[in-house]
Amino acid sequence: MERDIESVLISADELETKVAEMGKQISKDFADKEPIFVGVLKGCFIFMADLMRHVNIKCSMDFMAVSSYSGTTSTGAVKINKDLNENIEGKHIIIVEDILDSGITLNYLKKYLEGRNPASISIATLMDKPARRKAEVYADYSCFEIPDAFVVGYGLDYNEHYRNLPYIGVLKPEIYA
Ligand code: IMP
Ligand code: MG
Numbered sequence: 001m002e003r004d005i006e007s008v009l010i011s012a013d014e015l016e017t018k019v020a021e022m023g024k025q026i027s028k029d030f031a032d033k034e035p036i037f038v039g040v041l042k043g044c045f046i047f048m049a050d051l052m053r054h055v056n057i058k059c060s061m062d063f064m065a066v067s068s069y070s071g072t073t074s075t076g077a078v079k080i081n082k083d084l085n086e087n088i089e090g091k092h093i094i095i096v097e098d099i100l101d102s103g104i105t106l107n108y109l110k111k112y113l114e115g116r117n118p119a120s121i122s123i124a125t126l127m128d129k130p131a132r133r134k135a136e137v138y139a140d141y142s143c144f145e146i147p148d149a150f151v152v153g154y155g156l157d158y159n160e161h162y163r164n165l166p167y168i169g170v171l172k173p174e175i176y177a
Contacts, residue, residue, distance in 0.1 A: 001162065004175050009151055010127075010144055010168035018143035019047065022124065023054025026094065026141060033119075034058050035092040038084065040109065041065040042163070043098030046155040047126045051096065062086045068105045078108040088118045098156050099127040100139050107135035127151070127168070144168075150176065 026035075034057075039048040041063050052061065065082035093113060100106055100123070110121055124141040131148045146168075152158050153165030158176060162169075 001165070004162070004172055005152075005165070005169035006172045007170050008167050009146065009149070009170050010154075012166045015143075015154060015167065016050070019050045019126070020054045022141050022143055023051050023056075026051075026124065027055050027057045030059070030092060030094070031057050033092045034060075035094050036086060036088060037061045037094050037096050037124075038088075038113070039063045039096045040098070040105070041082065043155050043157070044096045046163070047098055048096045051124070060086065064109070066105060066109065078105050080112070088113065088116050091118050093118045093121045095121065095123050097123065097125045098154075099129065099151070100125045100137070100142070101129050101132050103133045103135035103137040107137040110137065126154070 037048065037052065037059060039045070039061065042065070062084045063082065064080065064084060066078055066080055068078045095106065095109060095113075097106060106123060110123070113121055122140040123137070125139045127144045127146050128139050128142040129146055129148055149170050150158065151168050152162035152171055153168045155163055156168070157163045158171055162171075
């Protein structure tokens with residue numbers, strides 16, 4: 001697995017530091033709001049698990065599963081494979097996503113959830129690739145702005161592999177050639 005990685009873009013130490021900072025900031029900003037964290041599966045699972053351990057306010061968590069990608073290129077279509085269990089009306093929602101790329105997924109999700117009348121919707125993403133943005137969507141919280149490279153690890157996959165790497169790495173180009 002490690003031999004498919006060309007370089008480490010974000011080390012485990014850097015991830016730990018930035019994710020902890022984000023958790024503290026969100027705790028401050030939502031101190032009296034009892035937010036619902038909505039994780040977007042599967043990519044969010046490691047980031048969200050680490051983030052939540054640095055959130056020290058009353059909150060709840062729920063998950064959605066969406067698919068928009070096959071391989072390294074967006075199909076442009078977003079499909080909801082698992083919806084929320086909680087009623088979000090009047091609640092403060094924080095969407096937790098692994099990476100904001102074209103923005104198509106989050107733009108769709110945000111509009112979809114807005115239809116259920118939450119009090120607010122914020123976006124917390126581990127990484128942001130602004131160079132690739134196609135839809136008008138911005139992260140309220142972002143740990144890392146990264147260049148236009150396909151990355152894996154810390155929850156992110158290429159065709160379902162590499163999610164278990166403890167860092168963010170760039171795949172060797174021949175892997176997805
Ligand atoms: P968007 O709709 O183009 O913003 O794509 C968002 C989703 O695409 C993310 O939640 C990821 O699952 C996936 N994605 C985008 N870029 C990468 C990447 O560099 N590595 C792995 N997955 C990615
Ligand atoms: Mg994802």
